[in-house]
Amino acid sequence: MNNSNEHATYWSLNLLDLLQQMAEKNSNAVLEVLQGIDRLESERRYPDAGLLFADNQWRAFYHCHKDNLVHPDEHGHFHLFTDIGDQQWAHVAGLSIDANGQPLQWFMVNRWVTDGPWLGHELFLDKLNAVTADASNETLLGQWLASMLQLYNGSLPALLKDRDKALALKSKDKSLHDKGLKDKEQNEAMEDRDIYTLATLEINLQKMLEQNLLNKPVITQQQNQSNKKVAPRSVE
Amino acid sequence: MKHTQAKLIFAGVISAAAIAVALDHNRQQLPIAEDLLASQQAVIIIDEGEAMPAENNDECSKPVASSRSAAPCSL
Numbered sequence: 001m002n003n004s005n006e007h008a009t010y011w012s013l014n015l016l017d018l019l020q021q022m023a024e025k026n027s028n029a030v031l032e033v034l035q036g037i038d039r040l041e042s043e044r045r046y047p048d049a050g051l052l053f054a055d056n057q058w059r060a061f062y063h064c065h066k067d068n069l070v071h072p073d074e075h076g077h078f079h080l081f082t083d084i085g086d087q088q089w090a091h092v093a094g095l096s097i098d099a100n101g102q103p104l105q106w107f108m109v110n111r112w113v114t115d116g117p118w119l120g121h122e123l124f125l126d127k128l129n130a131v132t133a134d135a136s137n138e139t140l141l142g143q144w145l146a147s148m149l150q151l152y153n154g155s156l157p158a159l160l161k162d163r164d165k166a167l168a169l170k171s172k173d174k175s176l177h178d179k180g181l182k183d184k185e186q187n188e189a190m191e192d193r194d195i196y197t198l199a200t201l202e203i204n205l206q207k208m209l210e211q212n213l214l215n216k217p218v219i220t221q222q223q224n225q226s227n228k229k230v231a232p233r234s235v236e
Numbered sequence: 237m238k239h240t241q242a243k244l245i246f247a248g249v250i251s252a253a254a255i256a257v258a259l260d261h262n263r264q265q266l267p268i269a270e271d272l273l274a275s276q277q278a279v280i281i282i283d284e285g286e287a288m289p290a291e292n293n294d295e296c297s298k299p300v301a302s303s304r305s306a307a308p309c310s311l
Contacts, residue, residue, distance in 0.1 A: 016250070016258055023261030030266050042269040043308070050311055059311065064269035075266050079309050089311050100263040115307035206259055213250045 005212075008151070012212035014133060015147040015205075018140060028101030030076070032141040033062045042066045050081070053142030054131045057083050060145055062097075069196050071096045071104050079114065080145065082127040090119040092127070093156060095148065106152060106201040108163035111190035118190070124160050128153050151208065155201055162199035170195055 022028050033046050040046075042064045050059040064076035074096045081089040091114035096104040111118055131153075133146035149156070170192065171185040189195065 013250075016255065019258040019262045023258055026261075026264055028262045028264050031264055034267070040267045040269045042271050061311075063309070065308075066271050076269065079311075081311055091309075094309075097266075099266055101266050102259070102263060109309065112307060113309045115310045206255060209255045209259075210252055213255065214252060215249065 004154070008154075008212040009216060011147050011150040012209050015144070015151060016209060016213065018144050018147060021140060022144075027140075029078075029103075029141055029144045030062055030097055030101045032139070032144075040064065051139070051141060051145075053133075053138055054146045054149075055134065055137075057127070057130065058092075058145070058149075059083070059089055070094065070107055071200075073098050073104060075099045075101075077107075078145065080149070081114075081116075082119070084117060084119070084123060084127075088117050090117045090123075092119060092124065093159070095145075103148065103203045103205060105203055106156065106159055107197050108159055108199040110167070110192065110195045110198055112193060113196055119160070121157065121160055121164075125157055128156060151212075152201070152203075159199050159201045166198040170198075 022032065033051065034040060037046065043066065045061040045063045047061060050061045052059055059081045060078050062076055062078050068074050070077060076097055078095040078097065080092045080095065082092050084090045091109065094107045094109055096107060098104050128149060131146050131149045133143040133150070135143060138146070167186060167189055170189040171182070
């Protein structure tokens with residue numbers, strides 16, 4: 001079993017365990033974040049300040065839009081941000097959720113949607129590979145989000161590249177040779193209110209878990225002292 | 237080694253049924269989002285003799301540019 005397979009198996013097992021824990025209390029990732037909420041309001045963020053997870057290096061909130069902007073079957077979506085220092089948070093990806101609380105797709109949005117710094121490829125990889133899910137410190141939802149990120153850490157970098165390609169294509173004049181003009185065109189595309197989503201990646205959790213867990217000896221990893229779960233690092 | 241002494245434990249094989257059951261039990265209907273922000277109307281109670289609230293002649297009645305509506309999914 002190579003490192004990448006171990007990584008996928010480990011995080012699949014971790015996610016399955018979290019699903020079972022949520023199922024035991026008739027919950028799921030979205031219901032976890034809506035605990036104690038009487039009325040769900042569109043356009044409002046849950047929790048308002050965002051949920052910190054993965055050792056406080058990541059932040060996420062869930063919300064629903066009045067009009068579906070991302071996926072026709074979507075109930076709402078999580079937005080995930082990562083700490084890039086200097087008290088700045090960069091948007092990483094969105095995670096669409098259906099009416100039964102199941103993930104539908106990952107998506108990358110245009111810059112105007114979330115504002116803030118534009119996340120580059122190298123920093124994205126660093127942040128993604130550093131995601132942890134410490135069961136002793138994190139909420140179930142925090143662990144679920146971390147596991148989803150790690151489970152898709154082979155595909156999300158490609159999605160980020162798709163985002164950048166799509167943005168380049170949206171720029172009005174692709175034949176420009178002047179870098180300054182190209183940057184201007186790109187900045188205009190980033191602020192184009194007609195472009196919300198730049199790239200999407202469909203999620204089939206059942207298929208993913210079956211692929212990673214069936215007909216394989218299950219590996220669980222335990223650590224003494226810190227009790228911190230760190231999966232075998234994948235080689236991408 | 238103080239904190240990274242990992243032990244690999246080979247446990248039983250997970251079945252497709254176990255995955256399906258976990259996912260199925262995780263499917264729970266989510267509440268429908270209400271469009272409260274758009275439909276909510278303010279109720280203003282004015283006592284007898286009090287002045288009516290200004291309609292178009294002060295700063296408060298002017299539309300406010302919201303940073304969240306400019307970037308609807310920002311932190």
